Amino acid sequence: MVNRFLAFGSLLLSTARDVLPIVIVVAFFQLAVLQQPFPNLGQTLAGLVIVILGLTLFLQGLEMALFPIGEFLAGALARKGSLIWLLLFSFGLGFGTTVAEPSLIAVGDEAARVMAEGGFIGNDPDAMRSYALALRYTVAVSVGLAIVTGVFRILKGWPLHWIMIGGYVAVQGLTVVAPEEIIGIAYDSGGVTTSTVTVPLVTALGVGLATVIKGRNPAIDGFGLIAFASLSPMIFVLIFGMVF
Amino acid sequence: MEWINALIDAFLGTLIDVFPIAAILAFFQLVVLRQRIPNLGRVLLGFVYVILGLALFLVGLQEALFPIGELMATQLTDPAFIAPGRAIGTLDWADYYWVYLFAAAIGFSTTIAEPSLIAVANKASDLTGGTVNGWGLRIAVAIGVALAITVGAFRIITGTPLYLYMIAGYAIVVLQTLYAPRMIIPLAYDSGGVTTSTVTVPLVTALGLGLASTVPGRDPVLDGFGLIALASLFPMLSVMGYAQAGAWMAARQKRRANALSRITSTPPQPGSQR
Numbered sequence: 065m066v067n068r069f070l071a072f073g074s075l076l077l078s079t080a081r082d083v084l085p086i087v088i089v090v091a092f093f094q095l096a097v098l099q100q101p102f103p104n105l106g107q108t109l110a111g112l113v114i115v116i117l118g119l120t121l122f123l124q125g126l127e128m129a130l131f132p133i134g135e136f137l138a139g140a141l142a143r144k145g146s147l148i149w150l151l152l153f154s155f156g157l158g159f160g161t162t163v164a165e166p167s168l169i170a171v172g173d174e175a176a177r178v179m180a181e182g183g184f185i186g187n188d189p190d191a192m193r194s195y196a197l198a199l200r201y202t203v204a205v206s207v208g209l210a211i212v213t214g215v216f217r218i219l220k221g222w223p224l225h226w227i228m229i230g231g232y233v234a235v236q237g238l239t240v241v242a243p244e245e246i247i248g249i250a251y252d253s254g255g256v257t258t259s260t261v262t263v264p265l266v267t268a269l270g271v272g273l274a275t276v277i278k279g280r281n282p283a284i285d286g287f288g289l290i291a292f293a294s295l296s297p298m299i300f301v302l303i304f305g306m307v308f
Numbered sequence: 309m310e311w312i313n314a315l316i317d318a319f320l321g322t323l324i325d326v327f328p329i330a331a332i333l334a335f336f337q338l339v340v341l342r343q344r345i346p347n348l349g350r351v352l353l354g355f356v357y358v359i360l361g362l363a364l365f366l367v368g369l370q371e372a373l374f375p376i377g378e379l380m381a382t383q384l385t386d387p388a389f390i391a392p393g394r395a396i397g398t399l400d401w402a403d404y405y406w407v408y409l410f411a412a413a414i415g416f417s418t419t420i421a422e423p424s425l426i427a428v429a430n431k432a433s434d435l436t437g438g439t440v441n442g443w444g445l446r447i448a449v450a451i452g453v454a455l456a457i458t459v460g461a462f463r464i465i466t467g468t469p470l471y472l473y474m475i476a477g478y479a480i481v482v483l484q485t486l487y488a489p490r491m492i493i494p495l496a497y498d499s500g501g502v503t504t505s506t507v508t509v510p511l512v513t514a515l516g517l518g519l520a521s522t523v524p525g526r527d528p529v530l531d532g533f534g535l536i537a538l539a540s541l542f543p544m545l546s547v548m549g550y551a552q553a554g555a556w557m558a559a560r561q562k563r564r565a566n567a568l569s570r571i572t573s574t575p576p577q578p579g580s581q582r
Contacts, residue, residue, distance in 0.1 A: 082420055082421045082426065083421050085416065085417035085420050085421070086373060086414075086417040086418060086420075086421055086507075088417070089410075089413040089414055089416075089417045090373065090376055090377065090380070092413075093380055093384070093410055093413070094376065094380065097384075097406055097410075098380065098383055098384070098389070102376070103375075103376075107371060107372065108372045108373075108376065109372075110371075110372070111367075111368045111369070111370075111371040111372020111373065112368065112372050112373075113368070114364050114365075114367060114368030114371070114372075115364075115365055115368030115369055115372065115373070116368075117361075117364055117368075118360075118361045118362065118363065118364025118365030118366070118367075118368055119361065119365050119421070119423060120361065121357045121358075121360055121361030121364065122357065122358055122361030122362050122365060122423055123361070123423065123426060123427070124354070124357050124361070125353075125354040125355065125356070125357025125358035125359075125360075125361055126354070126358060126423075126427055127354070128350050128351065128353060128354025128357065129350075129351045129352070129353075129354025129355045129357070129358055130354070130355075130358060130427075131427075131431070132346075132347070132351060132354075133333060133345065133351055136345065136346065137333065137336060137337065137341070140341050140343055141336070141340075141341065144340075144341065149336075149340050153332070153336050153340075156332045156335075156336075157329070157332055160328035160329055160331070160332045161328065161329050163328065164324060164325060164327075164328055165325070166321065166325065167509060224493060224494050224497060225485045225493055225497075228485075228497055229482055229485070232478045232481070232482070235474075235478075236471075236474075236475055236478065239471050239474075247470065247471065248470060248531075248533030248534050248537070249533060251470065251474065251533070251534060251536075251537030252533050252534065252535075252536040252537050254501070254537065254540055255500075255501065255503075255509075255536040255537060255539060255540040256509065256536060257501075258424070258501040258502060259325070259424075260362060260423050260424045261325065261326055261329060261358065261362070262329075262424075263424035263427060263428060263501070263502050264424065264427040264428075264431075265329065267427070267428055267431055267498075268431075271431065271435065281491075282435050283432070283435040283436045283440070283491060284490065284491050284493075284494060285494070286435065286494075287428075287432070287494035287495045287497075287498045288494040288497060288498060289498070290428075290497075290498040290500075290501040290502055291494070291497035291498050291500065291501060293501060294500055294501035294540055
Protein backbone atom coordinates (compact mmCIF):
# COMPACT_ATOMS: atom_id res chain seq x y z
CA MET A 65 0.00 0.00 0.00
CA VAL A 66 2.80 2.37 0.97
CA ASN A 67 4.60 1.46 -2.23
CA ARG A 68 1.57 2.27 -4.33
CA PHE A 69 1.26 5.66 -2.70
CA LEU A 70 4.93 6.29 -3.34
CA ALA A 71 4.54 5.27 -7.00
CA PHE A 72 1.52 7.54 -7.40
CA GLY A 73 3.42 10.35 -5.71
CA SER A 74 6.36 10.11 -8.08
CA LEU A 75 3.99 9.99 -11.07
CA LEU A 76 2.29 13.10 -9.68
CA LEU A 77 5.66 14.84 -9.45
CA SER A 78 6.64 14.00 -13.02
CA THR A 79 3.25 15.26 -14.23
CA ALA A 80 3.79 18.50 -12.35
CA ARG A 81 7.06 18.80 -14.27
CA ASP A 82 5.12 18.34 -17.54
CA VAL A 83 2.76 21.18 -16.70
CA LEU A 84 5.42 23.52 -15.31
CA PRO A 85 6.43 25.08 -18.68
CA ILE A 86 2.86 26.32 -19.27
CA VAL A 87 2.84 27.91 -15.82
CA ILE A 88 6.14 29.65 -16.49
CA VAL A 89 5.04 30.95 -19.90
CA VAL A 90 1.69 32.24 -18.66
CA ALA A 91 3.23 33.84 -15.55
CA PHE A 92 6.00 35.49 -17.58
CA PHE A 93 3.67 37.01 -20.15
CA GLN A 94 1.14 38.10 -17.56
CA LEU A 95 3.59 39.68 -15.11
CA ALA A 96 6.54 40.79 -17.24
CA VAL A 97 5.10 41.55 -20.67
CA LEU A 98 1.51 42.60 -20.11
CA GLN A 99 2.29 43.72 -16.55
CA GLN A 100 -1.05 42.84 -15.12
CA PRO A 101 -1.96 41.01 -11.92
CA PHE A 102 -3.58 37.60 -12.16
CA PRO A 103 -7.36 37.72 -12.14
CA ASN A 104 -8.70 35.07 -9.70
CA LEU A 105 -5.32 33.74 -8.63
CA GLY A 106 -6.93 31.25 -6.22
CA GLN A 107 -9.10 29.75 -8.91
CA THR A 108 -6.14 29.47 -11.27
CA LEU A 109 -4.04 27.64 -8.69
CA ALA A 110 -6.90 25.29 -7.81
CA GLY A 111 -7.39 24.58 -11.50
CA LEU A 112 -3.71 23.80 -11.86
CA VAL A 113 -3.86 21.23 -9.08
CA ILE A 114 -6.84 19.60 -10.81
CA VAL A 115 -4.98 19.59 -14.15
CA ILE A 116 -2.02 17.78 -12.61
CA LEU A 117 -4.22 15.29 -10.74
CA GLY A 118 -6.28 14.59 -13.87
CA LEU A 119 -3.26 14.10 -16.12
CA THR A 120 -1.70 11.73 -13.58
CA LEU A 121 -4.88 9.64 -13.36
CA PHE A 122 -5.17 9.57 -17.15
CA LEU A 123 -1.60 8.38 -17.63
CA GLN A 124 -2.07 5.73 -14.94
CA GLY A 125 -5.28 4.51 -16.60
CA LEU A 126 -3.54 4.48 -19.98
CA GLU A 127 -0.99 1.94 -18.75
CA MET A 128 -3.67 -0.12 -17.02
CA ALA A 129 -6.40 -0.12 -19.66
CA LEU A 130 -5.88 1.45 -23.07
CA PHE A 131 -2.46 0.04 -23.98
CA PRO A 132 -3.07 -3.52 -22.69
CA ILE A 133 -6.56 -3.88 -24.17
CA GLY A 134 -5.52 -2.47 -27.55
CA GLU A 135 -2.51 -4.76 -27.79
CA PHE A 136 -4.47 -7.75 -26.50
CA LEU A 137 -7.27 -7.33 -29.05
CA ALA A 138 -4.84 -6.71 -31.90
CA GLY A 139 -2.86 -9.81 -31.01
CA ALA A 140 -5.95 -11.98 -30.50
CA LEU A 141 -7.49 -10.89 -33.82
CA ALA A 142 -4.24 -11.48 -35.67
CA ARG A 143 -3.87 -14.96 -34.17
CA LYS A 144 -7.47 -15.75 -35.03
CA GLY A 145 -6.26 -15.44 -38.61
CA SER A 146 -9.37 -13.75 -39.95
CA LEU A 147 -8.39 -10.80 -42.10
CA ILE A 148 -11.97 -9.58 -42.47
CA TRP A 149 -12.52 -9.23 -38.71
CA LEU A 150 -9.18 -7.55 -38.24
CA LEU A 151 -9.91 -5.00 -40.94
CA LEU A 152 -13.47 -4.48 -39.65
CA PHE A 153 -12.06 -3.86 -36.19
CA SER A 154 -9.58 -1.37 -37.60
CA PHE A 155 -12.29 0.46 -39.52
CA GLY A 156 -14.60 0.48 -36.52
CA LEU A 157 -11.90 1.86 -34.26
CA GLY A 158 -11.04 4.66 -36.69
CA PHE A 159 -14.64 5.52 -37.53
CA GLY A 160 -15.99 5.16 -33.99
CA THR A 161 -13.34 7.29 -32.34
CA THR A 162 -13.67 10.06 -34.90
CA VAL A 163 -17.38 10.48 -35.52
CA ALA A 164 -18.10 11.74 -31.97
CA GLU A 165 -14.90 13.79 -31.65
CA PRO A 166 -15.82 17.23 -30.21
CA SER A 167 -13.15 19.17 -32.10
CA LEU A 168 -14.30 17.60 -35.37
CA ILE A 169 -17.87 18.66 -34.64
CA ALA A 170 -16.60 22.21 -34.09
CA VAL A 171 -14.62 22.17 -37.34
CA GLY A 172 -17.64 20.79 -39.23
CA ASP A 173 -19.90 23.62 -38.02
CA GLU A 174 -17.22 26.17 -38.83
CA ALA A 175 -16.82 24.75 -42.33
CA ALA A 176 -20.58 24.88 -42.93
CA ARG A 177 -20.58 28.56 -41.94
CA VAL A 178 -17.70 29.38 -44.27
CA MET A 179 -19.31 27.59 -47.18
CA ALA A 180 -22.69 29.24 -46.55
CA GLU A 181 -21.05 32.68 -46.52
CA GLY A 182 -19.22 31.83 -49.72
CA GLY A 183 -22.55 30.93 -51.33
CA PHE A 184 -21.60 27.32 -52.01
CA ILE A 185 -24.52 25.96 -50.01
CA GLY A 186 -27.86 27.49 -49.01
CA ASN A 187 -27.58 29.96 -46.14
CA ASP A 188 -30.18 28.31 -43.91
CA PRO A 189 -29.73 26.17 -40.78
CA ASP A 190 -30.96 22.97 -42.43
CA ALA A 191 -28.53 23.10 -45.32
CA MET A 192 -25.70 24.00 -42.97
CA ARG A 193 -26.52 21.20 -40.57
CA SER A 194 -26.65 18.57 -43.27
CA TYR A 195 -23.41 19.90 -44.75
CA ALA A 196 -21.66 19.74 -41.36
CA LEU A 197 -22.97 16.23 -40.77
CA ALA A 198 -21.86 15.06 -44.22
CA LEU A 199 -18.41 16.50 -43.60
CA ARG A 200 -18.17 14.75 -40.24
CA TYR A 201 -19.08 11.39 -41.73
CA THR A 202 -16.65 11.96 -44.58
CA VAL A 203 -13.82 12.54 -42.13
CA ALA A 204 -14.85 9.59 -39.93
CA VAL A 205 -14.98 7.23 -42.93
CA SER A 206 -11.62 8.54 -44.11
CA VAL A 207 -10.04 7.86 -40.71
CA GLY A 208 -11.54 4.35 -40.70
CA LEU A 209 -10.10 3.70 -44.16
CA ALA A 210 -6.77 5.17 -43.05
CA ILE A 211 -6.50 2.71 -40.16
CA VAL A 212 -7.48 -0.16 -42.48
CA THR A 213 -4.77 0.90 -44.94
CA GLY A 214 -2.26 1.23 -42.12
CA VAL A 215 -3.08 -2.24 -40.73
CA PHE A 216 -2.81 -3.68 -44.22
CA ARG A 217 0.59 -2.04 -44.53
CA ILE A 218 1.77 -3.66 -41.31
CA LEU A 219 0.53 -7.07 -42.51
CA LYS A 220 2.28 -6.69 -45.87
CA GLY A 221 5.35 -4.91 -44.52
CA TRP A 222 5.19 -2.11 -47.08
CA PRO A 223 7.46 0.86 -46.31
CA LEU A 224 5.51 3.73 -44.82
CA HIS A 225 7.17 6.64 -46.52
CA TRP A 226 6.22 5.84 -50.12
CA ILE A 227 2.54 5.79 -49.18
CA MET A 228 2.90 9.02 -47.21
CA ILE A 229 4.76 10.77 -50.01
CA GLY A 230 2.08 9.63 -52.45
CA GLY A 231 -0.52 11.06 -50.07
CA TYR A 232 1.27 14.41 -49.89
CA VAL A 233 1.42 14.61 -53.66
CA ALA A 234 -2.31 13.89 -53.76
CA VAL A 235 -2.98 16.64 -51.18
CA GLN A 236 -0.99 19.17 -53.20
CA GLY A 237 -2.62 18.16 -56.47
CA LEU A 238 -6.10 18.45 -54.96
CA THR A 239 -5.22 21.83 -53.41
CA VAL A 240 -4.84 23.26 -56.90
CA VAL A 241 -8.30 22.21 -58.02
CA ALA A 242 -10.34 22.43 -54.78
CA PRO A 243 -12.34 25.57 -53.92
CA GLU A 244 -10.20 28.01 -51.95
CA GLU A 245 -12.56 28.18 -48.96
CA ILE A 246 -12.18 24.51 -48.11
CA ILE A 247 -8.37 24.37 -48.16
CA GLY A 248 -7.68 25.73 -44.66
CA ILE A 249 -10.42 23.54 -43.18
CA ALA A 250 -9.13 20.48 -45.00
CA TYR A 251 -5.57 21.00 -43.78
CA ASP A 252 -6.72 21.51 -40.21
CA SER A 253 -9.04 18.51 -40.24
CA GLY A 254 -6.02 16.23 -40.37
CA GLY A 255 -4.82 17.52 -37.03
CA VAL A 256 -8.08 17.51 -35.13
CA THR A 257 -9.12 13.92 -35.75
CA THR A 258 -6.65 12.23 -33.46
CA SER A 259 -7.87 12.72 -29.91
CA THR A 260 -6.32 11.88 -26.58
CA VAL A 261 -8.10 8.53 -26.28
CA THR A 262 -7.70 7.55 -29.94
CA VAL A 263 -3.94 7.98 -30.10
CA PRO A 264 -3.00 5.42 -27.39
CA LEU A 265 -5.52 2.85 -28.66
CA VAL A 266 -4.47 3.15 -32.29
CA THR A 267 -0.80 3.05 -31.29
CA ALA A 268 -1.50 -0.09 -29.25
CA LEU A 269 -3.24 -1.65 -32.26
CA GLY A 270 -0.22 -1.07 -34.48
CA VAL A 271 2.33 -2.14 -31.90
CA GLY A 272 0.27 -5.22 -30.95
CA LEU A 273 0.04 -6.33 -34.59
CA ALA A 274 3.69 -5.74 -35.30
CA THR A 275 4.58 -7.77 -32.21
CA VAL A 276 2.50 -10.81 -33.23
CA ILE A 277 3.34 -10.93 -36.94
CA LYS A 278 6.64 -12.60 -37.75
CA GLY A 279 9.33 -10.46 -39.30
CA ARG A 280 7.91 -7.14 -38.12
CA ASN A 281 9.73 -4.86 -35.72
CA PRO A 282 7.24 -3.21 -33.32
CA ALA A 283 9.42 -0.11 -33.03
CA ILE A 284 9.48 0.42 -36.80
CA ASP A 285 6.33 -1.20 -38.17
CA GLY A 286 4.11 -0.57 -35.16
CA PHE A 287 3.99 3.18 -35.65
CA GLY A 288 2.51 4.99 -38.63
CA LEU A 289 -1.22 4.48 -38.10
CA ILE A 290 -1.66 7.98 -36.64
CA ALA A 291 0.21 9.39 -39.62
CA PHE A 292 -2.34 7.86 -42.01
CA ALA A 293 -5.19 9.01 -39.78
CA SER A 294 -4.01 12.61 -40.06
CA LEU A 295 -3.26 12.46 -43.79
CA SER A 296 -6.37 10.87 -45.24
CA PRO A 297 -8.92 13.40 -43.84
CA MET A 298 -7.10 16.13 -45.78
CA ILE A 299 -7.52 14.22 -49.03
CA PHE A 300 -11.15 13.32 -48.36
CA VAL A 301 -12.18 16.81 -47.23
CA LEU A 302 -10.56 18.36 -50.33
CA ILE A 303 -12.50 15.92 -52.52
CA PHE A 304 -15.61 16.60 -50.45
CA GLY A 305 -15.17 20.33 -51.08
CA MET A 306 -15.10 19.75 -54.83
CA VAL A 307 -18.07 17.40 -54.96
CA PHE A 308 -20.46 19.45 -52.79
CA MET B 309 -21.06 24.92 -7.30
CA GLU B 310 -19.98 26.20 -10.69
CA TRP B 311 -16.97 23.89 -10.45
CA ILE B 312 -19.08 20.88 -9.72
CA ASN B 313 -21.36 21.59 -12.66
CA ALA B 314 -18.37 22.01 -14.96
CA LEU B 315 -16.91 18.79 -13.65
CA ILE B 316 -20.13 16.87 -14.24
CA ASP B 317 -20.38 18.32 -17.75
CA ALA B 318 -16.80 17.35 -18.55
CA PHE B 319 -17.34 13.91 -17.08
CA LEU B 320 -20.44 13.30 -19.21
CA GLY B 321 -18.65 14.69 -22.27
CA THR B 322 -15.71 12.34 -21.78
CA LEU B 323 -18.11 9.45 -21.23
CA ILE B 324 -19.83 10.19 -24.55
CA ASP B 325 -16.41 10.49 -26.15
CA VAL B 326 -15.25 7.13 -24.84
CA PHE B 327 -18.56 5.30 -25.36
CA PRO B 328 -18.20 4.38 -29.08
CA ILE B 329 -14.69 3.11 -28.39
CA ALA B 330 -15.84 1.02 -25.45
CA ALA B 331 -18.73 -0.34 -27.55
CA ILE B 332 -16.39 -1.44 -30.35
CA LEU B 333 -13.94 -3.01 -27.93
CA ALA B 334 -16.76 -4.83 -26.11
CA PHE B 335 -18.35 -6.06 -29.36
CA PHE B 336 -15.14 -7.58 -30.66
CA GLN B 337 -14.31 -8.99 -27.29
CA LEU B 338 -17.68 -10.59 -26.57
CA VAL B 339 -18.97 -11.48 -30.07
CA VAL B 340 -15.94 -12.07 -32.26
CA LEU B 341 -13.15 -13.27 -30.00
CA ARG B 342 -15.05 -14.73 -27.03
CA GLN B 343 -11.88 -14.81 -24.93
CA ARG B 344 -11.32 -13.75 -21.37
CA ILE B 345 -9.50 -10.46 -21.01
CA PRO B 346 -6.46 -10.87 -18.79
CA ASN B 347 -6.73 -8.79 -15.59
CA LEU B 348 -10.27 -7.66 -16.39
CA GLY B 349 -10.70 -5.88 -13.05
CA ARG B 350 -7.52 -3.88 -13.53
CA VAL B 351 -8.48 -2.93 -17.09
CA LEU B 352 -11.91 -1.71 -15.99
CA LEU B 353 -10.37 0.30 -13.16
CA GLY B 354 -7.95 1.74 -15.72
CA PHE B 355 -10.89 2.87 -17.88
CA VAL B 356 -12.39 4.61 -14.85
CA TYR B 357 -9.04 6.36 -14.32
CA VAL B 358 -8.88 7.41 -17.99
CA ILE B 359 -12.37 8.92 -17.98
CA LEU B 360 -12.03 10.55 -14.58
CA GLY B 361 -8.52 11.81 -15.31
CA LEU B 362 -9.44 13.28 -18.68
CA ALA B 363 -12.52 15.00 -17.21
CA LEU B 364 -10.48 16.53 -14.35
CA PHE B 365 -7.75 17.58 -16.77
CA LEU B 366 -10.22 19.34 -19.09
CA VAL B 367 -12.08 21.09 -16.29
CA GLY B 368 -8.83 22.29 -14.76
CA LEU B 369 -7.68 23.67 -18.11
CA GLN B 370 -11.00 25.35 -18.78
CA GLU B 371 -11.21 26.94 -15.35
CA ALA B 372 -7.58 27.87 -14.87
CA LEU B 373 -5.52 28.17 -18.02
CA PHE B 374 -7.72 28.74 -21.04
CA PRO B 375 -9.34 31.99 -19.82
CA ILE B 376 -5.92 33.53 -19.10
CA GLY B 377 -4.36 32.13 -22.26
CA GLU B 378 -7.16 33.37 -24.45
CA LEU B 379 -7.19 36.76 -22.78
CA MET B 380 -3.45 36.96 -23.31
CA ALA B 381 -3.75 36.07 -26.98
CA THR B 382 -6.29 38.85 -27.47
CA GLN B 383 -4.25 41.40 -25.52
CA LEU B 384 -0.99 40.58 -27.27
CA THR B 385 -2.55 40.89 -30.71
CA ASP B 386 -4.24 44.17 -29.79
CA PRO B 387 -2.72 47.07 -31.82
CA ALA B 388 -2.86 49.25 -28.71
CA PHE B 389 -0.34 46.91 -27.08
CA ILE B 390 1.83 46.22 -30.13
CA ALA B 391 2.55 49.81 -31.04
CA PRO B 392 0.74 52.37 -28.91
CA GLY B 393 -0.08 55.57 -30.69
CA ARG B 394 0.54 54.30 -34.21
CA ALA B 395 -2.05 53.68 -36.89
CA ILE B 396 -2.65 49.98 -37.45
CA GLY B 397 -1.97 50.26 -41.16
CA THR B 398 1.63 51.40 -40.58
CA LEU B 399 2.59 48.28 -38.62
CA ASP B 400 5.31 46.11 -40.04
CA TRP B 401 5.46 42.34 -39.54
CA ALA B 402 8.52 42.86 -37.31
CA ASP B 403 6.48 44.94 -34.84
CA TYR B 404 4.72 41.79 -33.72
CA TYR B 405 7.75 40.33 -31.93
CA TRP B 406 5.90 39.65 -28.65
CA VAL B 407 3.33 37.70 -30.63
CA TYR B 408 6.04 35.48 -32.16
CA LEU B 409 7.62 34.90 -28.77
CA PHE B 410 4.25 34.08 -27.22
CA ALA B 411 3.41 31.77 -30.13
CA ALA B 412 6.67 29.86 -29.73
CA ALA B 413 6.43 29.68 -25.94
CA ILE B 414 2.82 28.55 -25.85
CA GLY B 415 3.39 26.02 -28.64
CA PHE B 416 6.37 24.52 -26.81
CA SER B 417 4.88 24.43 -23.33
CA THR B 418 1.46 23.05 -24.29
CA THR B 419 3.09 20.30 -26.34
CA ILE B 420 5.18 19.16 -23.38
CA ALA B 421 1.95 18.70 -21.39
CA GLU B 422 0.05 16.97 -24.23
CA PRO B 423 -1.21 13.62 -22.84
CA SER B 424 -1.25 11.69 -26.12
CA LEU B 425 2.32 12.72 -26.88
CA ILE B 426 3.43 11.52 -23.44
CA ALA B 427 1.70 8.20 -24.19
CA VAL B 428 3.41 7.73 -27.56
CA ALA B 429 6.81 8.87 -26.26
CA ASN B 430 6.64 6.38 -23.37
CA LYS B 431 5.65 3.59 -25.74
CA ALA B 432 8.47 4.40 -28.16
CA SER B 433 10.99 4.52 -25.33
CA ASP B 434 9.77 1.13 -23.99
CA LEU B 435 9.83 -0.54 -27.39
CA THR B 436 13.31 0.58 -28.32
CA GLY B 437 14.73 -0.14 -24.88
CA GLY B 438 15.56 3.54 -24.44
CA THR B 439 17.30 4.07 -27.80
CA VAL B 440 14.57 6.57 -28.57
CA ASN B 441 14.63 8.78 -25.51
CA GLY B 442 11.14 9.76 -24.36
CA TRP B 443 12.11 13.22 -23.18
CA GLY B 444 14.24 13.89 -26.24
CA LEU B 445 11.36 12.96 -28.51
CA ARG B 446 8.93 15.19 -26.64
CA ILE B 447 11.30 18.14 -26.69
CA ALA B 448 11.93 17.63 -30.42
CA VAL B 449 8.18 17.61 -31.07
CA ALA B 450 7.67 20.66 -28.85
CA ILE B 451 10.33 22.60 -30.75
CA GLY B 452 8.57 21.64 -33.98
CA VAL B 453 5.23 22.92 -32.69
CA ALA B 454 6.85 26.10 -31.36
CA LEU B 455 8.32 26.82 -34.81
CA ALA B 456 5.03 25.94 -36.48
CA ILE B 457 2.94 28.33 -34.40
CA THR B 458 5.51 31.11 -34.87
CA VAL B 459 5.58 30.60 -38.64
CA GLY B 460 1.78 30.36 -38.61
CA ALA B 461 1.52 33.71 -36.80
CA PHE B 462 3.95 35.23 -39.29
CA ARG B 463 1.84 33.85 -42.13
CA ILE B 464 -1.35 35.41 -40.77
CA ILE B 465 0.38 38.77 -40.21
CA THR B 466 1.93 38.87 -43.69
CA GLY B 467 -1.05 37.26 -45.39
CA THR B 468 0.93 34.77 -47.45
CA PRO B 469 -1.02 31.72 -48.64
CA LEU B 470 -0.94 28.61 -46.45
CA TYR B 471 -0.28 26.13 -49.24
CA LEU B 472 3.14 27.62 -50.00
CA TYR B 473 4.30 26.76 -46.48
CA MET B 474 2.71 23.34 -46.67
CA ILE B 475 4.37 22.53 -50.00
CA ALA B 476 7.76 23.68 -48.74
CA GLY B 477 7.28 21.67 -45.52
CA TYR B 478 6.30 18.53 -47.40
CA ALA B 479 9.28 18.89 -49.72
CA ILE B 480 11.62 19.04 -46.72
CA VAL B 481 9.84 16.04 -45.13
CA VAL B 482 10.41 14.03 -48.31
CA LEU B 483 14.07 15.01 -48.50
CA GLN B 484 14.65 14.21 -44.83
CA THR B 485 12.89 10.86 -45.25
CA LEU B 486 15.58 9.85 -47.72
CA TYR B 487 18.41 10.59 -45.31
CA ALA B 488 17.04 10.10 -41.77
CA PRO B 489 17.70 6.87 -39.84
CA ARG B 490 15.12 4.26 -40.94
CA MET B 491 13.73 3.52 -37.50
CA ILE B 492 12.66 7.08 -36.69
CA ILE B 493 10.55 7.62 -39.82
CA PRO B 494 7.24 6.06 -38.73
CA LEU B 495 7.54 7.70 -35.32
CA ALA B 496 8.28 11.06 -36.91
CA TYR B 497 5.26 10.80 -39.21
CA ASP B 498 3.09 9.84 -36.23
CA SER B 499 4.27 12.72 -34.10
CA GLY B 500 2.62 15.11 -36.53
CA GLY B 501 -0.80 13.82 -35.57
CA VAL B 502 -0.38 13.38 -31.84
CA THR B 503 0.68 16.92 -31.04
CA THR B 504 -2.58 18.67 -31.57
CA SER B 505 -5.25 17.52 -29.21
CA THR B 506 -6.60 18.72 -25.90
CA VAL B 507 -4.22 21.41 -24.70
CA THR B 508 -2.74 22.97 -27.81
CA VAL B 509 -5.79 23.42 -30.05
CA PRO B 510 -7.91 25.83 -27.94
CA LEU B 511 -5.03 28.19 -27.10
CA VAL B 512 -3.60 28.18 -30.61
CA THR B 513 -7.02 28.74 -32.14
CA ALA B 514 -7.53 31.75 -29.88
CA LEU B 515 -4.21 33.17 -31.02
CA GLY B 516 -5.03 32.63 -34.70
CA LEU B 517 -8.48 34.18 -34.43
CA GLY B 518 -7.11 37.11 -32.40
CA LEU B 519 -4.50 37.84 -35.05
CA ALA B 520 -6.81 37.37 -38.01
CA SER B 521 -9.38 39.74 -36.56
CA THR B 522 -6.96 42.59 -35.68
CA VAL B 523 -4.48 42.57 -38.57
CA PRO B 524 -5.97 44.73 -41.34
CA GLY B 525 -7.05 42.90 -44.47
CA ARG B 526 -7.31 39.48 -42.82
CA ASP B 527 -10.50 37.50 -42.67
CA PRO B 528 -10.86 35.47 -39.44
CA VAL B 529 -12.85 32.86 -41.32
CA LEU B 530 -10.24 32.30 -44.00
CA ASP B 531 -6.96 33.16 -42.30
CA GLY B 532 -7.69 31.91 -38.78
CA PHE B 533 -7.31 28.35 -40.00
CA GLY B 534 -3.98 26.78 -40.79
CA LEU B 535 -2.13 26.96 -37.48
CA ILE B 536 -3.13 23.40 -36.62
CA ALA B 537 -2.09 22.23 -40.08
CA LEU B 538 1.39 23.68 -39.63
CA ALA B 539 1.55 22.29 -36.09
CA SER B 540 1.00 18.80 -37.48
CA LEU B 541 3.60 19.27 -40.22
CA PHE B 542 6.60 20.80 -38.42
CA PRO B 543 7.06 18.10 -35.73
CA MET B 544 7.85 15.64 -38.53
CA LEU B 545 10.73 17.87 -39.57
CA SER B 546 12.02 18.41 -36.04
CA VAL B 547 11.77 14.73 -35.00
CA MET B 548 13.64 13.57 -38.11
CA GLY B 549 16.13 16.38 -37.55
CA TYR B 550 16.58 15.23 -33.96
CA ALA B 551 17.30 11.67 -35.10
CA GLN B 552 19.66 12.91 -37.79
CA ALA B 553 21.54 15.03 -35.27
CA GLY B 554 21.76 12.03 -32.94
CA ALA B 555 23.07 9.76 -35.69
CA TRP B 556 25.57 12.39 -36.80
CA MET B 557 26.91 12.87 -33.26
CA ALA B 558 27.18 9.12 -32.74
CA ALA B 559 29.08 8.76 -36.01
CA ARG B 560 31.43 11.59 -35.10
CA GLN B 561 32.07 10.16 -31.65
CA LYS B 562 32.85 6.80 -33.20
CA ARG B 563 35.26 8.35 -35.68
CA ARG B 564 36.95 10.22 -32.90
CA ALA B 565 37.19 7.12 -30.72
CA ASN B 566 38.67 5.21 -33.65
CA ALA B 567 41.19 7.92 -34.33
CA LEU B 568 42.08 8.04 -30.66
CA SER B 569 42.54 4.29 -30.40
CA ARG B 570 44.75 4.31 -33.48
CA ILE B 571 47.01 6.85 -31.79
CA THR B 572 47.16 5.33 -28.32
CA SER B 573 47.04 1.60 -28.93
CA THR B 574 49.88 -0.45 -30.28
CA PRO B 575 49.64 -1.21 -33.97
CA PRO B 576 47.23 -4.11 -34.60
CA GLN B 577 48.94 -7.43 -34.86
CA PRO B 578 48.50 -9.25 -38.17
CA GLY B 579 45.79 -11.88 -38.01
CA SER B 580 43.96 -10.35 -35.04
CA GLN B 581 41.71 -7.99 -36.98
CA ARG B 582 38.26 -7.38 -35.51
